[in-house]
Amino acid sequence: MKKFLPYLIIVLIVAAIVGIFLSRASKQQMLTVYEGNTEKKALNIKLNHYQDTQCGMPIKHLEDSAQVIAPDGKTWFFDDVGCMAKWMEDKKFKDKLTIWVYAIDTKRWIDADKAWYSLTDHTPMHYGFGAYEKKRDNYIDFDTMTLKMLRNENMSNPYYRRELLGQH
DSSP states (O other): OOTHHHHHHHHHHHHHHHHHHHHHHOOOOOBOOOOOOTTTTOOOOOTTTHHHOOTOEEEEEEOOEEEEEETTTTTEESHHHHHHHHHHHHHGGGGOEEEEEETTTTEEEEEGGGOOSSSSSSOOSSSSEEESSSSHHHHHBBHHHHHHTTTSSSSTSSSHHHHHTTTO
């Protein structure tokens, strides 16, 4: 029996590894990119099934989410507007994109260029840029939001956060 013990242990380890791989393969995979959105319309996001293209987090709430569509209909998803701005930074085709953000105030998808962005919302990645359809005091436009994101002038930066919240 002692001669067979090492072989038995190896067989059990291999069986456990195979079982883990099979169980993971049978689970539904997260969607990060959708192809074929030639109408360039905002897609219905199934929560906890779509994954942020930039940070890899699952999209758990429509609020703060965004969708970016290339001219060929390829669509990427984001759980935070800041992730979307970061992802677009080095894309050569960024001027040809259709961008949708979910408006927190009207609960619908709107053109990102027409949205207004708060600076201090609680967002999934803590950047603070909540998208709104209606302008309020201290809200900024899309280009300013993108610039602030790329300059690290957002709520994830502790120094800038203190400045925004008046905690000098």
